Amino acid sequence: MRPIAVVGGTGPEGLGLALRLAAAGEAIVLGSRQAERAEAAAASIRDTVPDAQVTAATNAAAIAAADRVVLAVPYAGLPRFLDGGANGLADKLVIDVIVPLGFRDGAFEVAPVPGAGSVGELLQSRLPRARVVSTFKNLSAEKLRALGAPLEGDVVLCGEDAGARAEVAALVSAIPHLRPVDAGGIRNARFLEAITALLLNLNRRHKAITSIAILGL
Amino acid sequence: MRPIAVVGGTGPEGLGLALRLAAAGEAIVLGSRQAERAEAAAASIRDTVPDAQVTAATNAAAIAAADRVVLAVPYAGLPRFLDGGANGLADKLVIDVIVPLGFRDGAFEVAPVPGAGSVGELLQSRLPRARVVSTFKNLSAEKLRALGAPLEGDVVLCGEDAGARAEVAALVSAIPHLRPVDAGGIRNARFLEAITALLLNLNRRHKAITSIAILGL
Numbered sequence: 001m002r003p004i005a006v007v008g009g010t011g012p013e014g015l016g017l018a019l020r021l022a023a024a025g026e027a028i029v030l031g032s033r034q035a036e037r038a039e040a041a042a043a044s045i046r047d048t049v050p051d052a053q054v055t056a057a058t059n060a061a062a063i064a065a066a067d068r069v070v071l072a073v074p075y076a077g078l079p080r081f082l083d084g085g086a087n088g089l090a091d092k093l094v095i096d097v098i099v100p101l102g103f104r105d106g107a108f109e110v111a112p113v114p115g116a117g118s119v120g121e122l123l124q125s126r127l128p129r130a131r132v133v134s135t136f137k138n139l140s141a142e143k144l145r146a147l148g149a150p151l152e153g154d155v156v157l158c159g160e161d162a163g164a165r166a167e168v169a170a171l172v173s174a175i176p177h178l179r180p181v182d183a184g185g186i187r188n189a190r191f192l193e194a195i196t197a198l199l200l201n202l203n204r205r206h207k208a209i210t211s212i213a214i215l216g217l
Numbered sequence: 218m219r220p221i222a223v224v225g226g227t228g229p230e231g232l233g234l235a236l237r238l239a240a241a242g243e244a245i246v247l248g249s250r251q252a253e254r255a256e257a258a259a260a261s262i263r264d265t266v267p268d269a270q271v272t273a274a275t276n277a278a279a280i281a282a283a284d285r286v287v288l289a290v291p292y293a294g295l296p297r298f299l300d301g302g303a304n305g306l307a308d309k310l311v312i313d314v315i316v317p318l319g320f321r322d323g324a325f326e327v328a329p330v331p332g333a334g335s336v337g338e339l340l341q342s343r344l345p346r347a348r349v350v351s352t353f354k355n356l357s358a359e360k361l362r363a364l365g366a367p368l369e370g371d372v373v374l375c376g377e378d379a380g381a382r383a384e385v386a387a388l389v390s391a392i393p394h395l396r397p398v399d400a401g402g403i404r405n406a407r408f409l410e411a412i413t414a415l416l417l418n419l420n421r422r423h424k425a426i427t428s429i430a431i432l433g434l
Contacts, residue, residue, distance in 0.1 A: 194411035
């Protein structure tokens, strides 16, 4: 099986996910706009996980090398990314972990996503042939990167393609202590993005790193 | 201390909260647009909780009798309620449990709230002298009404007034098994309303009654 590309893999969330997926035995091609930065990040993963299968590339080359692409570019960079480099995503499984955050008057909020109700919906609309699954929006990058500490929380995922959701759920399950929760269609992405803003406000107020669990399943 | 008014107390969420608060020893005045319907609902609570202190009234009379008002009218009825009967709420602690839900193409969604980002924000804006706390948005009415079954989940609350949040947090704590979680300002209400739509979609998909927990606090 071809590696999983992590686009924007030098940012905190992308790097944290790449680390966790590599530790779970997945082959990763870590992408960045600059190949040298990707190489440095890949080396840091190999330092932490000696048997990690992690290579580095530009974002475009990482996408070309993969069928499954974690999209972890910062939200502020997403329009440029979509205008410039999204063609390669056309037929891929796109794992969207982007949250459109803003900060105003002392609190986090969800920034408006022009033309869509969420980043997940925007991506599926801009990439009609891709199978977009929005997920991993509610796990702290800091915790993802602290490999020695167990994660906790449920990883809710959504997308239009049930097979794609199942593939991503299997990836979630491969990371110890995480449980995938299938929410159905991509329109749920807006709720996942809202939860991130709430958790960040809780983190600020309570000096904590929070995550969510879904009870009753 | 004067009773807690539950406005819209014959609907499932209002009735469930009135039942739980009465079981916790709070005096309740249960309001409805028709006093006879309120009386029938109050009687059903007294049947379940023999020592419940529950009286019945019209919504307006219930508000007049209370300093703390749980607002549980259906979202569809909120504009009419605000235009007609909201004057009495001016200086009260208003506990907003309303969720603006819609349903489209097989999934729940958050309905737009004209002029505001959430019902909580709308209420605080329309009732500038009231102390609005949005909470209890993510507990199922069905579970609230099943007094024999323990509740589970965290009750996130938000509002501009820290004292009001503390008062409501104490009410949450009075209900066994529930933990209040203070999220800060009222702008978080939109996130609580989003969570409700997500939980309802999970309920539908998984044939469950879900709630949330905040981990890491």
